[in-house]
Amino acid sequence: MEVFSAFLLLSFVLYLFWKTGRSKQLPPGPRPLPLIGNLLQFNLHNPLKDFDKLAQKYGPLFSLQMGGTRFVFVHGFSLAKEVLVTKGTEFAGRPLNPTIEVLTKRKGVISAPYGQAWxxxxxxxxxxxxxFGLGKKSVEEKILDEASYLMQNFEERMQEPFDPFCFVDNAVTNIISVLLFGKRFVHEDNSLRNILDVVHENMKLAAGFWAKLxxxxxxVRGLPLPHQKIFNNMKKVFAFFSEELEEHRATLVPGEPRDYVDAYLEEIQKSEDKGSSFEEEGLMIIIADLFVGGAETTSSTLLWALLYMMVFPDIQEKCHEELDAVLGSNPCIKYEDRDRLPYTNAVIHEVQRFANVVPLGVPHAPIKDVQLLGYTIPKDTTVVTNLISVHRDExxxxxxxxxNPSNFLNEKGEFVKPEAFLPFSAGPRVCLGMNLARMELFLFFTSILRKFQVAWPDESKAPDLTPQFGITQSPAPFKVALKCRWQT
Ligand code: HEM
Structure with missing residues (x-):
């Protein structure tokens, strides 16, 4: 009897190995274990180095099995371009992901499947x-207003080194908030701070072990494990947005939209009964998309910019020289000035290339079976474009x-943007907030450097440039010492 049981068990294990073995049509990769696949074969807390090793072993296209889900990884510029641009529409879907499904019901933009609603x-x-357009001021003026509040906040804290995180984060979030809700939050307002804290926490949790599990x-889905935190956090975020929606609904004047929410509420009314994708639950999700997609990405980039300027004071000095030479004592900066500031513009781009704030992009999925490098990638497979590998492609x-800002300068010192610069990804799913983010990065960065010299305050230890891994990569908390360059 025991022999029979052992035989059955062995057969079952062999069956599982056979079931989980990889098909010859799929890109290569390490052999998955039954049930868990390759889940324990790399560092789930930060798998980036493991992905590099796998690319070295298997080439620019490899696959991994995470539990029941198959992931295909795309490494290097040439193949990323094929996926995102050349075959962009075929790969413009989003994978079915249980965590995201619960959070968004596949509405909004970021996780919406390719199709009419998206x-x-x-x-x-x-x-x-x-x-914007909507309201009296242009987006540029709104950013410059917020930059001046940020400068004020910085100026008040010049006496001693301080952590710039909250101030930068608030400034960037206020831009989204002004565009969506028509209002900014003062730095001391804890309601926004609390929401931003849970949003940041979720960006780390959603890329971490428990979400993968x-x-x-x-x-494990119904068990009281740490993944429940992600869903509870999101409930808090939606409750915060709900209050804003209520207020807008109560004060909306038809035909006079003040901001994005008003415009969307009008669209819901206009398209009622026409089977359109505009409805209130969708509005909540899209607000979350724009908040989540637009805030942490941009504020982390600015924090990296401050950190790199402290680490490379000679580069900061060159930006100061260029800003002084081109803008003189004129206190106004305009977005169009970037054409006259090639070095500073190159530095901002180099910050984005080097920091890789969204290291693995947002996963794509083929909308039908697609051929790639001779392999068949089945419809709905999770396809990860490794944007760091694109930015480090030799x-x-x-x-x-x-x-090195020279990555974006030619021999004449003119600004050039290589095709492999993809912090916002590319193709049909390219970042929706790309133009807004670029304007913010330029106006905030130049405002800070015009007014201040930033310096590393702690002689006892060097800055820590190790990114905190998540869907977005932010720097570890740090302090900055500011010296005023001139009074405005
Ligand atoms: C430095 C700042 C930013 C970076 C590095 C960044 C990066 C990205 C990346 C890599 C993607 C994935 C594209 C793909 O699927 O291939 C994305 C998508 C997206 N981003 Fe951004 N982003 C930034 C700022 C913003 C801002 C300011 C907003 C909104 C106001 C925004 C909203 C979105 C949305 C809605 C999507 C989804 C687009 C779609 O699925 O069609 N992002 N972003």
């Missing part, structure tokens, strides 16, 4: 964000592994 929501958001193993960059 197109409508994306087009509407782009138009409304571009046209939740996605991979259905049995065939594309003069100085792939060092922080």
């Amino acid at each position: 197109k409508e929501q994306r087009r509407f958001s782009l138009t409304v964000l571009r046209n 939740y996605d991979a193993v259905p049995l 065939s594309q960059w003069k100085y792939p592994l060092e922080f």
Whole structure:
């Protein structure tokens, strides 16, 4: 009897190995274990180095099995371009991901499947964000207003080194808030701070071990494990947005939209009964998309910029010289000035290339079976474009592994943007807030450097440049010492 049981068990294990073995049509990768796949074969807390090793072993296209889900990884510029641009529409879907499914019900823009609803929501958001437009001030003026509040906050804290995180984060979030809700939050307002804290926490949790486990193993989903925190956090965020929606609904004047929420509420009314994708639950999700997609990405980039300026004072000095030479004592900065500031512009781009704030992009999925490098990638497979590998691709960059603004300058010192610069990804799913983010980065960065010299305050230890891994990569908390360059 025991022999029979052992035989049955052995057969079952062999069956599982056979079931989980990889198909010849799929890209290569390490052999998955039964049930858990490759889940324990790399560092789930920060898998980036493991992905590099796998690319070295298996080539630019490899696959991994995480529990029941198959992931295909795309490494290097040439293949990323094929996926994002050349075959962009075929890869423009989003994978079915249980965590995201619970959080968004696949509405909004970021996690919406490719199709009519996604197109409508994306087009509407782009138009409304571009046209602001709504209200009396342009987006540029709104950013400059917020930059002046940020300068004020910085100036008040010049006596001793301080952590710039909250101030930068608030300034950037206020831009989204002004565009969406028509209002900014003062730095001391804890309601926004609390929400930002849970949003940041979720950006780390959603890329971490417990979310992976939740996605991979259905049995654990109802258990009181740390993944529940992600869903509880999101409830708090939605409750905060709900209050804003209530206020807007109560004060909306038809035909006079004040901000994105007003414009969306009007769109809901206009398209009622037409089976359109505009409805209130969708509005909540899209607000979350724009908040989550637009705040942490941009504020982390600015924090990296401050950190790199402290680490490379000679580069900061060159920016100061250029800003002084081109703008003189004129206190106003305009977005169009970037054409006259090639070095400073190159530094901002180099910060984005080097910091890799969204290291693995947002996962894509083929909308039908697609051929890639001779392999068949089945419809709905999770496809991860490794954007760090694009930004370190030796065939594309003069100085792939060092922080060097010359990556964006030609021999004449003119600004050039290599095709492999993809912090916002590319193709049909390219970042919806790209133009807004670029304007913010330029105006905030130049405002800070015009007014201040930033210095590393702690002689006893060097700055820590190790990123905190998550869907976005932010620097570890740090302090900055500011010296005023001139009074405005
Ligand atoms: C430095 C700042 C930013 C970076 C590095 C960044 C990066 C990205 C990346 C890599 C993607 C994935 C694109 C893909 O699927 O291939 C993305 C998508 C997206 N981003 Fe950004 N982003 C930034 C700022 C913003 C801002 C300011 C907003 C909104 C106001 C925003 C809203 C979105 C949305 C809605 C999507 C989803 C687009 C879609 O699925 O069609 N992002 N972003």
